[in-house]
Amino acid sequence: MSRTDACEELKLDNQLCFALYSTSLLMTKIYKPLLQAVGLTYPQYLAMLVLWEGDGITVGDLSGRLLTDPGSVTPLLKRLEGIGLITRTRSSSDERVVELHVTEAGWALRKQAEAFPLCIVEASGQSVEELLALKDQLVTLRSNFRNAL
Template sequence: MTTQVQPCAELLLDNQLCFALYSTSLLMTKTYKPLLQALGLTYPQYLAMLVLWENDGITVGEISARMLTDPGSLTPLLKRLESEGLLQRVRSNQDERVVQLYLTDQGRALHEQAKALPACILKASGLSLEQLASLKEELVELRSHLQQSL
């Protein structure tokens, strides 16, 4: 015998910020997928390459901090990018535990191809550039507050 739970507005799925963020993130990843397949990248690999295009020669620890992820979870992704010829992992001469990441010529060339992606995402979003910028600022602020609460 099942009993019906009285609906509570605060617990309706469509009223949850977490679900709006989660479902939007899933759809954003799906939107990127065909664009990134043309570049030979997965979405997490693309995020790593974005960081490397900004800061060639950074350490695994630095890219991990920038991507808000654990360094151990990045290692397989970085090894894959290395095997695909996009980056080179080099142990530091000063501290063998530190691994620095350097773009290869192929990794730098991929940057040129990736320049078309933001316009594709803007078009798919149906929003103006100003609306997307405002939304991003609000999400960054939310992320900052959540990070501080941990």
């Protein structure tokens, strides 16, 4: 066997990690023009999705939902505050805690973003039901990976 004879398990196209990675890259490219039209990056959009669900949450809550470190979301939140979509205030009961609130401009942006999910469904070429089943599988996979750590 030559060194270039790859075993099937190590071929790129047989890797779950590459299927997930490359699909994520392409999905982000689909989102890019939608988000550019409203002045957001993809990570900012994810943060706004969480804030639209729970206005007044803390930085810790947001980072937990996004599966990131609180320190890594701080620059993103500063930019969102700088463009007037959110406010950051210290908690009156614990000044170490920063609470996040959506501004009127942030709520207006939500109205524009309501069209995004349909754009993603259309680009996928799949039904809503198929996409929901896939999302459920991915959430289970993510949970299993978290439990394995």
